[in-house]
Amino acid sequence: MPWYRRKTMQAQYELDKKALGGLIPEKGNKTRILVLGSGFAGMSFIKSFLKNVKYDIAENLELFLITIKNYHLFTPLLYQVATGLVNEYHILDPVRIKTKKLDYRVIEAEIKEINIERKFVVTSLGNIAYDYLVIALGSVDNDFGIKGVKENAIPLKSAKDAIKIRSKIISSFERASLLDIGNPMRKSLLTFVVIGGGPTGVELVGAIRDYVKQLCNKYYSIDSSECRVILIEAANRLLLQAREKTAEKCRRILESRGVRVLLNAKVVAVEQDGVVLADGTKIESSNVFWTAGIKVNPVVENISDELVLKKKGRIIVDEYLRVQNYPYAFAIGDNAWVTSGSKLNPVPAMASAAVQQGEYLGKYLASILSNYTFKKPFVYKDFGLMLSLGRFKGIVEFPNGWVITGFLGWLIWRMVHLVKISTMRNKLGVMFDWAMALFKRRIVTRID
Template sequence: MTSRVALGGAAVRTGANAKANAKARARPVRAAVSEPPAAPASEQVPAARGAARKKVVVLGSGWGAISFVKSLPASAPYDVVLVSPRNYFLYTPLLPGAATGAVEERSIVEPIRRPIAEKGWKYYEAACIDVDAGAKKITCRAADPECFDDKGRDCEWHTFDVDYDYLVTAVGAVPNTFGVPGVEENCMFFKEIVHASRFRREVNERFERATLPDVPESRMRELLTFVVIGAGPTGVELAAELYDMVYQDVAKMYPSRLIPFVSIKIIDLQEKILSAYDRRIAEYATDFFQRANIECLLNKQVGEVKPDAVVITDKITGEKSEVPFGLAVWCSGIRLNPLCEKIMDSLPEGTQENRRSLACDKNLRVNGSNGSIFAVGDCATIVRPRSMSKAMELYKSAAKCDDAGECEIDLDKDQIKAALNKGVEEFPHLEEVVNNIDDKFAVFAQANGRCTFDGFSKMLTEVDNGLRALPATAQVAKQEGEYLAAFFAQCDGDATKLMGDETKFEYNHKGSLAYIGKDAAVADIPGFTIVKGIAAGIIWKSFETISQVSVRNIFLVASDMIRTKLFGRDISRFID
């Protein structure tokens, strides 16, 4: 991620000379911190009913933020200010398609000012760099590249404070390197539209280099080896779209001698790609990739990324090896946004123990904020204490414990998993706990390979603190944003109601989709069936088209897909 969209960074320069100050004052105010072009008519935004209008500040312009802004009625008694360094919403599920030219970049972005202007609210193109939860104030820095140079410009006006009554945090997460050396220096990340643009240029550049006269075969093989690290939906779809681009378009326009040197590899720690999906989907997708000559390096842990090779270790045998590459893309995991760490630090001690995401109650209120801060999307986790109580009960039942916690037997790892699985139907979160016990069990088990009730309690706490109650997906963020908007509208600006517990967020899983190449996809539709192959591909294309956030984008994506099918991808490279 570039410095323009970073949420932290160096302090703003304030010591420019008088001449620079005069120039800075003479400069017109930039659009980054401008108001909407025209104030809305009074009948469009009626006065608050009974009390003063509350000021709601929204941080971010992703799924959670756009869903909240679009769903909150303009008539609700709130003055909304959205703050984000990115002045557009990005439809992330089609990012792999944009990276290969299957859809155009402009087709999957929506100006964030459109829904803001429609409701007479405000938008500031800036990054929130600090939060004072006690004073209900945020500090922002305008997303202006002139602020980050060393030419003596006076950028003091670029930093400003915004007060709030309620803060909605929807800043998402950032890529997680898990401390693997060389990732940031030698890999591309794949999370923003700039990453898709760069990937498209880099792939095209490698084919152009390989086409030049007198390029040795060893160099061609190196240039045309593409490695994707992470076999979740993003990594799988990127590898699939790249495969389509190579064999449907590149093969027709470039010398045929290049194609035998093309190699697409995907690396993952799990034994199947799409391992978080239904087992049947994971097995089908893995077999599909292998038949398509996309090399699946599974059960492999990445230990280091060198400038020209990924160092991997086989999880079963412990054997180390190197995988050479011409281009490597890191699609493996997310971590807490640095801004959320600042929010945690501004809250009372002990209210935010899970450092992976902001702990929230069932109404998405951030614990310790006294109901003034809400969080949605990848930066939030709903704490579910009842599921932990259920886990304790299940252990006590299996180990025949009394009320004082004295047990007749201690349980081994398999017995603990079997006990917890009995509660998965009632508390789905326990399934994630079961899947993550392996890494922690040895720490809390006794020498005999069994875990006491006290050891189990400590292990359960540590495992749960490292987990999310809901998956970090666009589907979850969208539903949370819509729910929070409905909750705000229902409370009608009443502070007491906004602190109430009459309703709670309930996630409704609507299915999982993933594109796997050659017009095929996999789909898990709850209550219906699992669909695989070309039929699932049609479902995938239809769903991703109609799910755009505006009619404009629906038409753009539909026309892009038709254009790609009829005329192929535009694989030209613009040199910047």
């Protein structure tokens, strides 16, 4: 872009920013509820609140959602976007909801700081005051300070990350197809490494195995035996949140599909050309994907520990999901450390827990605003763990320890996830993508 055009665009941007800053509504007499984040927790709170709040109360309320992106990302299908199974737009649900009940607005802005004492939030568009606050900003990747992770590994947290992974795999195939068999660069380009043997890593690696096989057989003249797909886990087993026998079954399924699973393998560095393990081994690879951990959102992390009690960065809440000492502020989803009402202690940082907390809080807040003393504390229902491990293979672990594997596990996974997608357009889109994939038709092009 020529310099003069760049300058005009920058000037326009500054003007827009100024104008938008002025558009943030001043706080008037209406009670303002501010929801931070349009993830599983934030959106299920909004839907539940809109459903439960009474009309006569609602007319004196304003409900503002502040989020950096005007969509809700359906993370459980991210790995399918990364492996060409599902179109990225099919996992993005809109956050704008039409309602006549109350003044509901979406403000697309970045939240920079929460001032919990003085009841306002600092955003990229200015400060926004509130009466009630719902903190639902989720998590971010954690590289545990390991050298080179940020620079040389691609995480899987956003839609952009998923597209980056897909593009990386495809561009590696393009380059490898130009090199002779036996060329060390070709070997590195055809080696795919996933770091982190939790649910995300396990699902991603299973899907990469299928994708790579399909790219070899259908689009590139490369024998699939040339491709190496490796899962690296620092612990002595996969899936620390599952029972040991489930984790073992998962390992066996992955290995039977051609994934090499390395346990007790601690990554000490990720370099441009591969992964270095603690024992000095180096795995040469041009494709390194990072799914080894999450940490709390920096905005939450930056709330002073002297004001708000936290554990592992998450805000400790009581049985009504209230932030201690601040009864008008609530934390839900990955931001909350919830110990009450569950055998699992704390309630896990999972979508299903975030949805349950959002739904509960919607009812709770609607009820206390009606001056009704709400007695029922939050109770978490554990629905177990569900994983898809590639074509026609899945695992479902129920809370009582029952485990279903194979085709039935895969089918249950698909049915449950399809039901959870919130719009009909996206449900149909995903069904279409899955139908195409049954006939081995995936997304094999890249844009970057």
